[in-house]
Amino acid sequence: MRRPLIAGNWKMNGNKELASKLILELKEESLKTDVEIVVCCPFTLLSLGEDLCKESNLKLGAQNLHWEEKGAFTGEISAQMLLEHNVSYVIIGHSERREYFNETNEIVNKKVLNAIESGLKPILCVGETLEEKNAGKTNSKVSEQVLKALRGVDNLNNITIAYEPIWAIGTGKTPTPQEANEVISYIRNTISKELGEEVSEEIRILYGGSVNGSNASEFLNEEDIDGALVGGASLKVDEFIEIVNF
Numbered sequence: 001m002r003r004p005l006i007a008g009n010w011k012m013n014g015n016k017e018l019a020s021k022l023i024l025e026l027k028e029e030s031l032k033t034d035v036e037i038v039v040c041c042p043f044t045l046l047s048l049g050e051d052l053c054k055e056s057n058l059k060l061g062a063q064n065l066h067w068e069e070k071g072a073f074t075g076e077i078s079a080q081m082l083l084e085h086n087v088s089y090v091i092i093g094h095s096e097r098r099e100y101f102n103e104t105n106e107i108v109n110k111k112v113l114n115a116i117e118s119g120l121k122p123i124l125c126v127g128e129t130l131e132e133k134n135a136g137k138t139n140s141k142v143s144e145q146v147l148k149a150l151r152g153v154d155n156l157n158n159i160t161i162a163y164e165p166i167w168a169i170g171t172g173k174t175p176t177p178q179e180a181n182e183v184i185s186y187i188r189n190t191i192s193k194e195l196g197e198e199v200s201e202e203i204r205i206l207y208g209g210s211v212n213g214s215n216a217s218e219f220l221n222e223e224d225i226d227g228a229l230v231g232g233a234s235l236k237v238d239e240f241i242e243i244v245n246f
């Protein structure tokens with residue numbers, strides 16, 4: 001049985017005031033205990049997030065990392081820097097990074113390898129554009145992204161995958177829960193064939209893209225969907241609580 005994971009990706013949003021409000025209110029709520037909850041805040045809020053998440057079931061996540069341990073990479077953040085703040089998870093290969101920061105499958109692979117070797121748990125994002133969807137290329141696109149990102153990764157136990165159709169991110173549009181489940185099943189079958197059946201049964205695969213308090217339970221009750229990567233709705237505490245308690 002895979003434990004559901006709900007991760008809130010704040011993207012480039014929030015400040016100390018909002019972080020304190022959101023995390024403190026989440027801590028006060030009675031949240032489902034069988035759900036793993038991760039708050040992926042901006043780097044500048046990790047220190048505060050670390051303090052606020054202490055002695056709670058909330059885990060801290062980052063939104064990116066560099067693939068090298070240290071060095072002359074101005075503006076970048078290493079796995080060790082994240083670990084120093086008790087970060088457990090790191091989002092890798094989000095479509096916004098692929099699109100605006102030219103992250104290729106090869107770069108994503110280097111980041112996944114570094115995260116795993118350092119002891120961080122990657123949330124690997126994959127997904128197709130609307131054009132690719134309309135051309136019937138969804139399955140080939142996402143399976144290629146997954147296999148290239150996981151190339152050379154020995155320990156797949158700490159990997160989580162998030163299927164995020166790019167056209168559904170921040171748009172209010174979503175696939176039907178059944179459609180999302182089919183793509184996720186396809187990813188799971190690909191992993192089973194290429195990387196082993198056992199790991200395919202254990203790996204968590206989330207859905208992301210316009211998840212909110214009203215639609216979360218429909219996605220999360222699908223057989224192959226193990227949780228959600230939530231953007232906009234993770235900044236609204238009531239909405240996020242509804243998603244966690246789906």
Ligand SMILES: O=C[C@H](O)COP(=O)(O)O
Nearest residue numbers: 009169170209210231232
């Ligand atoms: O990482 C989260 C996704 O990009 C989804 O964002 P959204 O929930 O605002 O559509």
